[in-house]
Amino acid sequence: MDHLRSLGHERIAVIAGDPGFSNARERVAGARAALGEGGLPEQYVMAREHTAAWGAEALRRLMELRPEPTAVFASSSDLALGALREADALGLDVPGRLSFVAFGNADWFEVCRPPVTAFAHPLHEIGMITAQVLLSRLNGDSPAEPSRIRVEGRVILRESTAPPLV
Template identity: 35%
Template sequence: MVTVYDVATTAGVSIATVSRALNDRGRISAATRAHVLEVAGQLGYQPNDLARGLVGMSTKTIALLLPDIANPYFPELVKGVQTVADEYGHLLLLCHDADDEKKALADIATLRRKQVDGIMLPSGTLSGSRLAAAVEGLPLVLLDRTVRGVSAAHISVDNRAGARNAVRHLLDLGHQRIAHVSGPAGIISARQRKAGWADALREAGHEPTLVETGNFLEDGGYAAARTLLAGNTDFTAVFAANDLTAIGVLAAFADAGLRVPRDVSVVGFDGLQLTSYLTPKLTTVAQPIGDIGRAAATLLLQQISGELTGTPRSVILPTHLLVRDSSGPPPRRPVTSGKKAFR
């Protein structure tokens, strides 16, 4: 591998002069710089990004810490981030932390040792002083989340408004008994979507009392739907906190012999591509997932390059409702809790 020493020897200059020429820093004549660059090109010299990082320059790497790489929401997000990273000439590093605080802190420490230029933290339950200390001083963008004690650029969608629109859609169809399967209470987007569900019901004169907690995954949606069916309150529709939850709800209703939307309607949140292939196709609140990734990467790289200074920016993107086959008018009789047996 060609080194700075090789370039200096061939060009007949000092290593310091080569460094100034390659980095365009310090006092050096235009002729000398041109000569050094020509020699470097002839030798096929490639700069060592890590070594440059060690002296305070960019390593051209950014990192994205994912709470759950198996969730189909995140590949589309990564694709959006990668598009912008490529445009800026940066390498994207992925870490899968699955909301494991110990692993997340270890990953961030490793990224700091490798002189990563900045990191992005999507929605998850990790928070608190230890995480705040771990990211202190790093260019940082938070996606659909907050971290106590951290002031950073932030991007999200209007979760509350999106949920409110989903429930208003069900109300407009004639539903009054609308249950909610929420996400984990520790995730801010889950709390915002629950609040939007409650807003819409209260605006229509109904009390938001029928709620079960899920985990943003299919199994949580399935378990919550079974609990709803075993309860003491009738309902005609379910608003699920995300699409994976909705998929679990659909499976539970199918196992109980319920037909969607004839017996009960279901609406999700995310707009995952796979939901258009379900039977029935899922009505869902669609997030601009790729745009979220692109905006997050742009904010981060603008911080790194110095284009973005001052108060950290906050970007809120809109959602839109995709009306499909899983929502329809309420049945003549609501689902009677406690009377539906599972096959």
């Protein structure tokens, strides 16, 4: 969100998965927090399921809005795949008419045209922490209650973002 705002985007939309899952809720909440009060209007949030089909439908709905968003954040690679396919089908110039950022760093993001800017989470670190917590619990060294551990991600700048045209 910071990257998109630094480029001048004010109408940023989010395509998210099932709000029944904590990761989908937290990614939308993170976008809201980053954009501040009123920075993410309800009509710019499309949340339903974690599928490419929903990503496509959500992008189509977003581009029917007036004013339409100038940037989109897809909260998973499946959603990104569907949204990017739909952008192509609609003849949208990415990043000319619509800047695009995805969560995760799927290998295919690098070979898209244009390559997709991504918020990458540290999968190796997450795996190591998960294994440590599991082993600790199996050994009885820590309580079995759920815990929350946050790790820092990073933005990988590629060519799918640019300043808005309007």
